[in-house]
Amino acid sequence: MTPRQRLWLFTIAAAGLVACYLWAFAGLPGFGNYPGPYGQEILKHAIAQTNATGVVSAINFDYRGFDTVGEEFILFTAAAGMSVVLRKLRGEHEQRAKSPYDRDLPPTSDAIRVPTLALVGPVVLIGWWLASHAQTNPSGGFQGGVILATAFMLVYLSGEFLAFRRLSPVALLNGAEALGAGAFVAVGLAAVAQGLPYLDNFLPLGQVPGAVSSSGTIALISFFVGIEVAAAFTLIIGELLEQTLFSSGGKIPRNPPIRDPLASRESQGNV
């Protein structure tokens, strides 16, 4: 088949697909039309039962807490898989630079260093606030954890890889990740130890709905999830960074020299 015939065949098939798509689209119910009974029931009873105004987090960590345990272990497995895949193989040798200034790179410009270092504090604050306020506003452990990991990334981006590595040693990250995931499971088992169903909300619910100390196990679980996600992401990115900087490839590649388009061919040399 020539390319033109293929193009015609595609056009005919695409026209049929677009027609069916638009027909299906026209038959959809309007935006915001909710047919099921479960959502309305939860909205009626969520604040009374859990004292949490962030109903999404209440569903994540209380009503559907069991699914969230599985999701946490997805991230845990991903970080563990990274560590396993990127371990030191037998033939590979690590080239540790003797000093951080041995690397063949220009120093980081001040335009990058100053904003990233200035942003580390506020980013940690925002991440911590998001992770610990799952019951009051649309946030939660996961989002706060990723933002906390971003704070470590900002330290690396400002050119201080050794500071980044010293702030987040691998042993500490492994421990923090295991602590976060294990504490989530342990909170559920603590409910079982009292004769309640797994992950039941057994802690005191607090007086004011939506206060920081309210909603029982939801705030606690969200805090541990935040720790675990932050540690997992920092671990993943730290592993990739070590692969890039320290593995057996040799020097860090530098950007190819920029060709001057107006220079003649002879004076450009071979690049």
Place this chain on the structure above:
Amino acid sequence: MIPNAAMDILQVTVLILVAAGATVVVRTRERTRLVLVLSGYGMLLAILFFAFQAPDVSLSELTVGAVALPLILLLAIAKVRKRPE
């Protein structure tokens, strides 16, 4: 509060922008440029989710799609790039 017509216009605009952004992502060829385009597309998706009244999902998409994913991709690209010997 925001009148309904304004919300509708915002939602339609963001939907069109997301469709255009997806086309741009597919048509970008270079790897490093693609990573930055993906980061911008993640931010656009976060705005889309926010306009459709899902702030939790919007925060997740913002942190993962605009920050963590481009970082991981850039490090992987730096690892597999050919080194001038």
